[in-house]
Amino acid sequence: MHSPSGVELAGLASLLVAVPAVALLANSGRRHTGAARRAHLLLAAGAAITTAAALAGLLSDLFLAQRPAQLGSAVAVAMALGTSTLLAGTLVLPGAAENAGAAWRHLLDGLVVGAGLWFVGWVLLSEPTRILGDHTPKPGVSILLPAAMAAVATGLTAVLAVHAHRPRHITVRVAAGVTLVAVAATALSSGICRSWPGIVLLGAVLLPGGLVVVAHAVKIADRPVEVTGDITQRNTGYAFVPMSAMVGALGYHLAAGGVFDVFGFLGFSVEGFALVARQYLALADVKSYTLQLRHRESHFRELAHTDPLTRLANRRGLVRALREPAARERPRVLIGLDLDGFKNVNDMRGHDVGDAVLVEVGERLRANLREGDVAARLGGDEFAVLMWATPEEAMLAGKRLLAVLGEPYDTEDGSVFLSASVGVAGSPAPGDTGELMRDADLALRYAKQRGKNRVERYQRRYDELLRRHSVLENELRHAIEREQLRLVFQPVVALPSMRPVGAEALLRWHHPELGAVRPDEFIPVAEESGLINMIGSWVLDQACEQLSQWLAVGHDVWVSVNLSPKELHAADYAGQVAGVLQKYGVPAQRLVLEVTEHAVATDMDELIRRLCELRSTGVRIALDDFGAGYSSLGQLRKLPVDILKIDHALVAEPESRTGTAAPLVDVVVRLGHRLGLEVLAEGIGSPAQRAIVEEAGCRLGQGSLFGWGVPAEHLEAQLETARSSGSRPVPVQRARPATKPTAPARSQVIMLGPGMRQLRALLPTDPAFSEGEVSRTGDQDVRSVDAPREMGQS
Structure with missing residues (x-):
């Protein structure tokens, strides 16, 4: 024991400054969670170990009789442990590395740099260089171990300065503080070992300084940092710097006559093993990254070929399945499916219910697939099933799917009832995916056109129909400007006199190459292509112009024009009609607009609103094709119509069913009269x-018996003949039906549709048709009929 000098007391006082830094790190560790908490606790533990080792070593050197060499070695080991703990805390500090693997890579990179520094230091301190001359310390644990830790800490600081994530300055400050602690450990252990008070004081000053730097950097890190890494952005080019320095230093050392001793071998060995380990981790990273890329590529490829809603294949997935080689023993068949009326589900129930229905459709398709079949959702409510089967087997499968998809769909808002249309097509050639999908789509299209809720198999004539449809659409766009369209007029006569009192304007199309195109062929094309509004406007204009000419010369007639549902729902169609009437000075009651009974199948409230707008202009409305199967008695009473046109199927029935059709016509006529309508x-x-x-x-009739559709000049000749006969036209009025004795009345459901089956069940003496009123069943009311309105009068 000896009396402490002022230098030693100053060193002891300096070490006491490290105690608050240790306390600050410990308190910071308690305030954080997760990775930040672990990092701060490791830093606090390392600071405590190094501070305790330094205090214990200095006190032992001052007040206890200890051998300096052994005491220095003990201090070196203890402070190396503390420094290692500080380095571990630095590596796991948020922002230093994105994961444990990156932390190990940083450590190895620091070891590579540190080994280079160690080797250069060995060259500088050993013979023949010996830059410190006689002050060069002798090798020992008290110098080598803390010096190695200082070299590693310096290398790690350099690596973190390059690779640490934001906030990078905090991580670099912590690493720099740890480096100061490692240097302080070297000074303290070597100073105690060699009894160098000045070196001990230097270490005692550097140690609290390094800990204060660490504590301050941790304090300003206000929150943990979440980082993500990308190994493609990493590089190890800086490893060439220490390796080049080692090679250069070794060459200089050997050229100067130095000897490659165990310390040089140790430095080269550590550098070599560190580089090999780093390369191994790099290869492992590349392999892991490659596997991740493959997994992600597979995942995204699957997503690109899968419908996100139903988890079936999408269009890309179906095309991929179609491109796969087909089995030789079984042909490949594609079944196209489309839900009938699904748009109404979205409009009335909302898209959430619609999505639930689509998901259920996907489940039903998946449950009815065989092994190897592929179900796909092509978009909206259109689905497809790829099967390895014969066309006959596919037709049976299509019918089975038709029944499965027709079952009710239970949703939170109640059951949804839908039907489906199915088209079946066989593969004409291996790998011909486009043609197969087109054929299935064509078959599906014709299943829709032929009434829906049915299965259609592709036929080659569909291609011809499609090509003709395309030609008709293209030519129809220019038919008006090329003057290919014309109107013919079929007379409407008063019965029984058979005098013409009106005419129906019928559209005809004569193409110079296609010839005469039937209306039932080009009118659907016009409706599908959106040309019907343009053509309808032209027909209305031409018909009113011709009517104005007939009225100008004194002919007492009216003209009816057929109205498409799409025209009826066009914006301000009533204003368009009023404008045409004003243009040609035609009295509004002379124009009759005929609405087909099929339009009743649309939104009834909207239909009534549109018809009321038209009637407000003064024109009259006729319900065409009555009895075809869409109108009920209740609907007929609500519709604002003036004329009821009996469908030709009811009129033509007597010749095939003598004795049964007369009551049908009689029922319709009496029904119309009781509702205050004129019947044609x-x-x-x-x-x-x-x-x-x-x-x-x-009292009104129309048909081939009275004349076909003829040009306007021919009909005008008939009108002239009728006028020159000297008799006035018979006023066309609603007649009250005569009372006829019939069979006893039966209770019947009064429904006109679908078709004529229910109409045959009505007898002429049914109480529903009693004079002056119309009965309605159930909770419906009874209304009186106003006096009949006259038709065909000026």
């Missing part, structure tokens, strides 16, 4: 049919 019988083609219509009390 269409399709009268024989005197027998005319007799039945007249006997039923119908």
Whole structure:
């Protein structure tokens, strides 16, 4: 024991400054969680170990009789442990590395740099260089171990300065503080070992300084940092710097006559093993990254070929399945499916319910697939199933799927009922995916056109129909400007006099190459392509112009024009009609707009609103093709119509079912009269049919018996002939039906549709048709009929 000098007391006082830094690190560790907490606790533990080792070593050197060499070695080991703990805390500090693997890579990179520094230091301190001369310390644990830790800490600081994430300055400050602690440990252990008070004081000053730097850097890190890494952004080019320095130093050392001793070998060995380990980790990173890329590529490829809603294949997935080689023993068949009326589900129930229905459709398709079949959702409510089967087997499968998809769909808002249309097509050639999908789509399209809720198999003639459809659409766009369209007029006569009192304007199209194109062929094309509004406007204009000419020369007639549902729902169609009437000075009551009974299948409230707008202009409305199967009695009472046109199928029935059709026509005529409507019988083609219509009390007739559609000048000649006969036209009025003795009344459901089956069940003496009122079943009311309105009068 000896009396402490002022230098030693100053060193002891300096070490006491490190105690608050240790306390600050410990308190910071308690305030954080997760990775930040672990890092701060490791830093606090390392600071405590180094501070305790330094205090213990200095106190032992001052007040206890200890051998300096052994005491220095003990201090070196203890402070090396503390420095290692500080380095570990630095590596796991948020922002230093994105994961444990990156931390190990940083450590190895620091070891590579540190080994280079160690080797250069060995060259500088050993023979023959010996830059410190006689002050060069002798090798020992008290110098080598803390010096090695200082070299590693310096290398790690350099690596973190390059690779640490934001906030990088905090991580670099912590690493620099740890480096100061490592240098202080070297000074303290070597100073105690060699009894160098000045070196001990230097270490005692550097140690609290380094800990204060660490504590301050940790304090300003206000929150943990989450980082993500990308190994493609990493590089190890800086490893060439220490390796080049080592090679250069070794060459200089050997050239100067130095000897490659155990310390040089140790430095080269550590550098070599560190580089090998670093290369191994780099290869492992590349392998892991490659596997991740493959997994992600597979995942995203699958997502790109999968419908996100139903988890079925999407269009890309179906095309991929179609491109796979087919089995030789079984042909490949594609079934196209489309839900009928699904748009109404989205409009009425909302898209959430619609999505739930689509998901259920996907589940039903998946449950009815065989092994190897592929179900896909192509978009919206369109699905497809790829099967390895014969066309006959595919037709059976299509019918089975039709039944499965037709079952109710239970949703939170109640059950949803849908039907489906199915098209089946076989593969014409291996790998011909485009043609197969087109064929299935064509078959599906014709299943829709033929009434829906059915299965259609592709036929080659569909291609011809498609090509003709395309040609008709293209040519129809220019038919008006090329003057290919014309109107013919079919007379409407008063019964029984058969005097013409009106005419129906019928559209005809004669193409110079295609010839005469039937209306039932080009009108659907016009409706599908959106040309119907343009063509309808032209028809309305031409018909009103011709009517104005007939009225100008004194002919007492009216003209009816057929109205498409798409025209009816066009914006301000009523204003368009009023404008045409004003343009040609035609009285509004002389124009009749005919609405097909099929339009009743649309939104009834909207239909009534549109018809009321038209009637407000003064024109009259006729319900065409009545009895075709869409109108019920309740709907007929609500519709604002003036004329009821009996479908030609009811009129033509007597010749095939004598004795049963007359009551049908009679029921419709009496029904129209009781509702205050004028009734017009269409399709009268024989005197027998005319007799039945007249006997039923119908006062207006139309059909081939009275004339086909003829040009305006021909009909005008008929009007001139009728006028020159000297008799006035018979006023066309609603007639009250005569009372006829019939069979006893039966209770019937009064429903006109679908078709004529329910109409046959009505008898003429049904109480629903009693004079002056119309009965409605159930909770419906009873209304009186106003006096009949006249038609065809000026």
